[in-house]
Amino acid sequence: MATPRFDIIGQAIADASRTRMLCELMEGRSFTNKELASAAGVTPQTASAHLRLLQDAGLVVAEKRGRCVFHRLSGPEVAQALEQLAAIAPMDSLYRAQRRKAGGLAQVRSCYDHLAGPVAVAMTDALIARGHLREEGGGFHPVAGEIWAGLGVCLPDRVMRAPFARPCMDWTERRLHIAGPMGRQILTHALEAGWLRRPLRGRGLEVTTPGHRALAERLGLGSALAGLSGLKSCEEA
Amino acid sequence: MATPRFDIIGQAIADASRTRMLCELMEGRSFTNKELASAAGVTPQTASAHLRLLQDAGLVVAEKRGRCVFHRLSGPEVAQALEQLAAIAPMDSLYRAQRRKAGGLAQVRSCYDHLAGPVAVAMTDALIARGHLREEGGGFHPVAGEIWAGLGVCLPDRVMRAPFARPCMDWTERRLHIAGPMGRQILTHALEAGWLRRPLRGRGLEVTTPGHRALAERLGLGSALAGLSGLKSCEEA
DNA sequence: CTGAGACTTCGGCGCTGGGCGAAGTGTTTG
DNA sequence: CAAACACTTCGCCCAGCGCCGAAGTCTCAG
Structure with missing residues (x-):
């Protein structure tokens, strides 16, 4: 065979x-x-x-x-295959307890080349609610150009011509969020614009004060970010 | 963790x-x-x-x-995860020899819920060449309605509103072809229209005479189907 | 009821593979 | 050069698992 x-x-x-x-x-x-x-x-x-x-x-x-x-x-194919597996794999049973204990841990983090965690899911929901993104047939489709306006981001033509958003099943939320080329661009921009920062030590990503303001104003994510002001990445024990 | x-x-x-x-x-x-x-x-x-x-x-x-x-x-998620893995997994070394021996085997076959094999890849290429499908950002995008005209297929609005085509890495060709909801519709239609038939015994799908004609006329796949007339599914040894 | 067929359970064999301590290689620091 | 450090290799132990033969359960045909 x-x-x-x-x-x-x-x-x-x-x-x-x-x-x-x-x-x-x-x-x-x-x-x-x-x-x-x-x-x-x-x-x-x-x-x-x-x-x-x-x-x-x-x-x-x-x-x-x-x-x-x-x-x-x-490579990205490996990350993508693992994501796909995560969608059908059971979660570690220790997970829920640890998550409670860890608090802000993993509220925002990178998943290979795009954003993940509750905030990424909330971002996706907000973009859909505001009509910048359309979900159909198992995929996300940008409403031409709109998504970038929603994020207040100016992006090169190259990206505008290939705004494909691959859905990605989040490990913790079990909800779809934006991956693929668009996901990569969003993460890149968020880092370049100083909305997010990789902490020196520890896991996850930090939301900066300008990042808070941008996400709250542009996407109405104020409540989703409520517990995160001054968030420091959390270590285990 | x-x-x-x-x-x-x-x-x-x-x-x-x-x-x-x-x-x-x-x-x-x-x-x-x-x-x-x-x-x-x-x-x-x-x-x-x-x-x-x-x-x-x-x-x-x-x-x-x-x-x-x-x-x-x-479920489909499992099939999708396995496909994704196939994209990064090495092929069985016995494969090439067996494929030569088997001849028409797997020229056309189903991959869970959509078409796969060389002919499916050729169909995808033809749809792109004829402007019915656009490849960008790692996904396939139908050019509105056109793909269905290309296939000469009338489909319910529900499908027209969700024409998302997920790419799928073919096991044998290592090329992308149409999967996702659109892939499912294409397979379903091809079976219902009598273009393809599941043989009673054996693997793969048979291309019927009307199927040959339809694919040759509508997509110019005459040459891709050349060796397949009267194709019977092949058994091993 | 009896026999055939599809499948599962049980028991035992042999191999694979994860784990760590100890020792070895190569690199940086003082 | 010597010490510290990051990592790898080696050797050993033991648990887990793939495999099959034999026997058991359930279903259908006659």
């Missing part, structure tokens, strides 16, 4: 430790062996074996700089 | 036998234990264990009718 070798990918993601590493890597940044070992709760030598396996499966690429090795997902 | 349990899905697809079963199930129909055991090359009792596992992972549902149990993928 002619078959794609799902099993090779399956082997790679079949282990809980590797799953945790991949979830970490979904943030889009590079991570060192040590960071990923800590995220997975194993020793560095075990993590090393896992990462080698993930590399062999083609999910992860490594780059050596000095005495450090930086690992990241090998 | 809050994580989706990729590993549960991973465990389920981590085995080559289960991979073969899933590929079989991707056709979209229901299959019995015995059929799937044969497809995977294992005994029925082993297949039974595998299917139980796939069921526990939520990938497959079983329906008991009389003394037979029919298994099928639990």
